[in-house]
Amino acid sequence: MSTAIECLQLNIRRGKNQILHDLSLQVPRGVIMGLLGPSGSGxxxxxxxxxxxxxxxxxxxxxxxxxxxSKGLxxxxxxxxxxxxxYSDLTCLQNLQYFAALYSVNEKTPEEILADVDLIKNKHQLAGSLSGGERARLALATTLVGSPQLLILDEPTVGLDPVLRVQLWELFHKLAAQGKTLLVSSHVMDEADSCQTLILLRDGRVLAEGTPAQLREKTGESRMDDVFISLIGAA
Ligand SMILES: Nc1ncnc2c1ncn2[C@@H]1O[C@H](COP(=O)(O)OP(=O)(O)OP(=O)(O)O)[C@@H](O)[C@H]1O
Ligand SMILES: [Mg+2]
Incomplete structure (x- = not known):
């Protein structure tokens, strides 16, 4: 029960293109794993x-x-x-109520989830009038409806300024501390340091994996950008 996600020799085609090639990886439970890689890497x-x-x-x-x-998932x-x-024309609360109605099991009420992402004061505000950071937190809140143990977040911080990105990462850490597993994609390399462990994809293959410290040690570089450039150069 210690693995949240396990992929074994995964091959995926989209249209005529082979996108993932024999990809294998494991994500342990209860960690924040960063999925990094250039645009188009899969x-x-x-x-x-x-x-x-x-x-x-x-x-x-x-x-x-x-x-x-599986249906059970x-x-x-x-x-x-x-x-x-x-939904821009629904309030924050209505957005969560809508998603909650789709599930038979709800670990938390919509209000509790809004409190978790610090949007209680915005609960009657239309989602369309939220700021970028508030909107990102509401999007995160929708993933917390049901009783999720695993959060798959595809570039959740894109378009946010550095301060808001830090706030969102604090929230991810809070969720991980509650025992949830998070798989978070990004192509902003400085976010790599916020992850406990990393997978770097390139052209549909795993180029490297490990903790930020392990990848620094492997490449001898200190800045994460340079770590990745070095790994790509060595591949
Ligand atoms: N329906 C499709 N048919 C053919 N190729 C596709 C299709 N969807 C995606 N692709 C291709 O698959 C590759 C991987 O796309 P994917 O969206 O998984 O990349 P990504 O790593 O998420 O990129 P980004 O950082 O830009 O979001 C890209 O080259 C893309 O053009
Ligand atoms: Mg993408």
Whole structure:
């Protein structure tokens, strides 16, 4: 029960293109794992497969000890897509009430979730009038509906200023401290240091994995940007 996600020799095609090549990885439970890689490297495709939305050509994916796409996983995974969607013409509270109505098991009430992401004071505000950071927190809140043990967050901090990004990362750490597992994609390398462990994808293959400290040691570089440039150069 110590692995949240396990992919074994995963091959995925989209259209005519082979996107993931024999990809294997493990995400331990209760950690924040960063999924990093250049644009087009396959981060979103991998996340879609883990959530059960992407057809796979061959290989296996186990999520919380069940095969990916199992019905039993539906309320246990929170997923926010790359262009996270909340309903602009509903209030924050109504957005969460809408999502909560889709689940039979809800660990927390919509108000409790809004409190967790510090949006209680905005609960009757239309989502369309939120600031960028508030909107990002509401999108995160929608992933907390149900009883998720695993959060799959596709570029959740994109477009946010550095201060808001730090605030959002604090929230991710709070959720991990509650025992949730987070898989967070980013192509902002300075976010790598906020993750306990990292997977670097390139062209649909795992280029490197380990803790930020291990990857620094392996490359002899200190800045994360340089770590990755060095790993790409050595591949
Ligand atoms: N429906 C599709 N048909 C063909 N190719 C596709 C399709 N969807 C995605 N791709 C290709 O798959 C590759 C991986 O895309 P993916 O969205 O997984 O990358 P990503 O790492 O998430 O990139 P980004 O950082 O830009 O979000 C890209 O080259 C993309 O053009
Ligand atoms: Mg993507």
């Amino acid at each position: 981060k979103t495709t991998l996340m879609r497969a883990i959530v059960g939305l992407q057809k796979i050509e061959s290989g296996e994916i186990h999520v919380l000890d069940l095969p990916a796409a 539906r309320h246990m995974i929170g997923y926010s897509t790359q262009s996270a969607s909340v």
